[in-house]
Amino acid sequence: MKKYLILAALALVAATACTKTDAPELSVTNASLKVDASGGKATFSVLSNTDWTVSFTKDTWYTLSATSGHGNGFVEITVEPYKDAGARSAAFTVEAGSLSQTVTLVQNAPAPPSEIASTEIRVPAMGGTFTADIPAGFNVTTNVYWPELLTVDKVEDGRITFTVASNPHAEKGIDAANHIYVYMSDGKTMLAQIDITQSWRNVEPGELLIEEVYFTGSPIEGSASPSTDQYIKLTNNSDHVIYADGVMFVTNYITGTITSVGAYLEYPELSDGLAVNNMYVIPGKGDEHPVAPGESLILALAAIDYTASYGDGETIIEGNPNAIDLSKADFEFYDENEIYPDTDNPDVENLEIWFKASATITSLHNRGFESYAIVIPPSGETAESILNNRHWTGTYYFHFREWNFDFDLAEEDVWVIPGEWVLDAVNCSLEDSFYQNPWPAAFDAGWTHAGEYDKDPDRFGKSVLRKSQGGKLVDTNNSTNDFTPNATPSLK
Ligand SMILES: [Ca+2]
Ligand SMILES: [Ca+2]
Ligand SMILES: [Ca+2]
Numbered sequence: 001m002k003k004y005l006i007l008a009a010l011a012l013v014a015a016t017a018c019t020k021t022d023a024p025e026l027s028v029t030n031a032s033l034k035v036d037a038s039g040g041k042a043t044f045s046v047l048s049n050t051d052w053t054v055s056f057t058k059d060t061w062y063t064l065s066a067t068s069g070h071g072n073g074f075v076e077i078t079v080e081p082y083k084d085a086g087a088r089s090a091a092f093t094v095e096a097g098s099l100s101q102t103v104t105l106v107q108n109a110p111a112p113p114s115e116i117a118s119t120e121i122r123v124p125a126m127g128g129t130f131t132a133d134i135p136a137g138f139n140v141t142t143n144v145y146w147p148e149l150l151t152v153d154k155v156e157d158g159r160i161t162f163t164v165a166s167n168p169h170a171e172k173g174i175d176a177a178n179h180i181y182v183y184m185s186d187g188k189t190m191l192a193q194i195d196i197t198q199s200w201r202n203v204e205p206g207e208l209l210i211e212e213v214y215f216t217g218s219p220i221e222g223s224a225s226p227s228t229d230q231y232i233k234l235t236n237n238s239d240h241v242i243y244a245d246g247v248m249f250v251t252n253y254i255t256g257t258i259t260s261v262g263a264y265l266e267y268p269e270l271s272d273g274l275a276v277n278n279m280y281v282i283p284g285k286g287d288e289h290p291v292a293p294g295e296s297l298i299l300a301l302a303a304i305d306y307t308a309s310y311g312d313g314e315t316i317i318e319g320n321p322n323a324i325d326l327s328k329a330d331f332e333f334y335d336e337n338e339i340y341p342d343t344d345n346p347d348v349e350n351l352e353i354w355f356k357a358s359a360t361i362t363s364l365h366n367r368g369f370e371s372y373a374i375v376i377p378p379s380g381e382t383a384e385s386i387l388n389n390r391h392w393t394g395t396y397y398f399h400f401r402e403w404n405f406d407f408d409l410a411e412e413d414v415w416v417i418p419g420e421w422v423l424d425a426v427n428c429s430l431e432d433s434f435y436q437n438p439w440p441a442a443f444d445a446g447w448t449h450a451g452e453y454d455k456d457p458d459r460f461g462k463s464v465l466r467k468s469q470g471g472k473l474v475d476t477n478n479s480t481n482d483f484t485p486n487a488t489p490s491l492k
Contacts, residue, residue, distance in 0.1 A: 025049045026099040033103065037110035037137070039081040044092075044103045045074040052096040062090060062105065082107045083139040083157075085186035110137050112184060117192040124202040125379070126243065126286050127164040129153065134160050134182050134192045141187045145179040150196070152180065160194070166286075167198045171380030173420070175200055201376045202243045202286060209424045209473050211235040211296060212465045213372055214489045215364035216450050218306065218323040219460035226460040227323040229306040230364045232299040233490065234374060235466075236291040237473045244291050245284030246379065247423065248354065249299060250276040251364075252371040252438035253392075253414040256429045256447070260454060263400040264435050268409075272419040274373055274439060275392055278362060279354035279383070279415075280333055286379065289330075294471075298491070300329035301363050303348035310343070322461060324491045335361045354383035357413055368449055368459065371438040373425035375417050390415045419443070426479050428464065430454050446480025450487075463489045 026048045033042040046052055046069060053068040054075060065076035075092075082088060092103040112135075119132050134140065136158030144150050149168070154161040160182065167176045175197055182192040212233040217226030232249060236242050253275040258264040267275070282289060282297075291297060304310050306323030326332075327345060334350040335342045340360040344350065356362050364370060377386065392414045398405040425439040427447035433454045437447055451459025465487035467474040474482045 022049070024097040024099055026052060026094065026096040026101055028094055028101045028103055031101065031103050033077065033105045035079045035105065035107045037082045037108055039079045039107070041076055041078055042105060043074055043076045045072070046094055047072050048096045050096050052094055054092050054094050056090065056092040059090060061088070061107070064092075077105060079105070079107055081137070083110060083137060083185070085109050085184035085189055109184070112138075112189050112191055116190050117182075119192065119194045120197070121194060122197045122199060122204070123164050124204075124243075125167040125170040125198065125200050126202050127166045127198070129161065129163045131159055131161045132180075132194045134158060134194075138191055139185045140191060141183050141185060143181040143183070145177075145181075149176070150178050150180070164196065164198060167200060170200045171378055173200045173378030173380070200378055202245070203247060203376055203423060204238075205423050206475055207236065207238040207242050207423070208244060208247060208291070208374060209235055209237045209466060209475055210372060210374060210426050211473055212463050212487075212490055213364070213426065213428070214324075214463035214491070215368060215370065215428075216366050216459045216462055218320060218489075220320050220322065224457070226366065227306045227320045228302060228363060229304070229320075229324040229326055230301040230366075231324070231326055231329065231491065232372065233296050234291075234299065235296040235473060236293050237475065239293050241290050241292055243284070243287055244282050244289040244297055245286045246281065246376055248279055248281045248375050248377060248417075249351070250274060250280075250373050250375055250417060251278040251357075252373075253277040253357075253412070254436070254438040255369070256371060256427060256436055256438045257369045257433035257454075258435045259433070261400070263398065266397040266399060268394040268396070270392075270416065270440065272440065272442065274375070274417040274419075274422060274425065274443070275414050276373075276417050277355065277357040277413045277415070279386070280351040280356070280362070281354055282331060283349065283352050297331065298326070298329040299351065300326035300332045300348070302343050303327055303329040303332035303345035304343055324489060326491075333362050337361060352383075355387060355413070355415070366459075367454055368428050368430055368451055369433070371425070371427045371429075371444075371447075373417075373439060373443065374423045375421040376423055377417075377421055386415055390417070392416045424475070425477075426464070426483070428479075430456075442477070444477055444479050446478040446482075448479040448483035449485045452486075459486075461489070462486045465490060 030044040061080045089106045094101045149165045178196045180194040255265045305325040305327040308319040311317045332348045342361045394409040425443035427437045427444045429447045448464045450462040465484045
């Protein structure tokens with residue numbers, strides 16, 4: 001459109017020009033050009049009856065279609081996009097003989113968004129390198145609230161890359177906060193604020209899940225007792241690599257079932273937290289056991305190939321073709337015990353024992369009376385600190401037929417794991433023995449099972465297995481909904 005107007009103007013001038021004398025003439029139209037930050041084209045026209053030239057300071061942000069001409073003509077300036085704060089300008093001098101005219105070009109700065117862009121990011125205690133989106137189309141400067149804990153590595157158009165150091169408060173279980181402020185190049189006009197919450201832990205609730213517990217063991221042909229090929233499968237249900245170092249596997253202390261002789265234990269209310277008495281911990285300093293998204297860790301009660309014969313010279317246990325090869329497990333429960341020696345596969349790392357309830361060797365209750373959870377204590381916690389500081393005191397009541405007894409919990413091996421340490425929890429019970437869920441409803445509102453009733457011989461060879469949907473495990477914190485009971489073990 002503009003071009004047509006210019007041509008019309010040129011035609012008008014040309015019609016009158018021939019009536020003038022031969023003295024040099026020079027004028028320009030559109031002497032004040034304005035272009036917005038996105039760049040583009042701007043045109044001025046030269047009205048002259050002779051040769052003319054355009055002189056200017058060369059710069060990278062504009063190019064001219066012509067720098068000289070004869071008679072009437074026009075010059076188109078192509079302008080690059082602009083990302084800095086404050087307008088920029090250039091001047092062009094058009095000369096014809098002794099005459100000269102000046103054309104100015106002003107390019108506006110990009111307009112900041114009406115609202116400061118705000119982003120919240122949660123990062124693990126160990127830190128790492130992360131990216132965040134920022135408004136595109138600006139050259140920016142950044143400012144960091146705690147620069148000793150965060151470095152901005154790279155700023156690209158619309159994206160910032162930064163590295164976070166490890167959380168200095170992680171030992172105490174306290175999240176850390178930091179902020180990146182993003183400004184236009186003037187260092188004053190704020191474009192974005194990135195709020196970084198750094199967790200005190202490397203695994204968040206729901207990221208690592210109990211996918212499966214195989215507590216029954218595989219049936220042995222012609223025997224009432226199964227193989228002891230028990231395992232727990234933990235799976236990374238997040239979209240990023242997580243580090244399982246320090247994750248603790250616990251079992252319940254509160255009984256969830258009424259025994260076959262009618263006995264059950266009644267406990268004081270425990271509204272938030274888990275009452276536990278087995279604590280086995282994945283070793284490592286925080287970055288030793290990466291688990292890729294969708295990948296699993298197998299915790300074997302014994303890392304034995306149960307399909308092949310095993311044992312020492314005196315006791316050989318024959319291989320069971322129904323059983324599972326657990327010799328490639330990621331970790332095993334190894335309990336040093338002189339009277340009942342546990343097996344120790346040298347190729348499979350042992351879990352750290354923070355507390356074990358069994359006087360002999362830990363195994364899973366194969367009738368399904370136990371509930372299971374994974375938790376992560378702050379890095380400053382130790383077996384000693386938990387055993388010394390988190391004992392559950394109170395009184396519980398033992399009901400057996402018409403007799404009632406009360407016991408002091410202070411004398412029992414029971415500790416309270418705070419609710420905020422809990423990553424995932426699974427209640428197990430049986431229809432005919434159900435009394436109460438050991439884990440509070442906030443962590444698991446339901447329960448699952450292998451076998452239909454207490455001592456069901458058909459339970460052997462069956463696990464409790466979390467359902468999956470659309471490539472992700474189901475986790476509504478309700479095992480009745482989330483688990484398939486009586487499932488075929490996934491390692492079979
Ligand atoms: Ca063992
Ligand atoms: Ca081992
Ligand atoms: Ca859960």
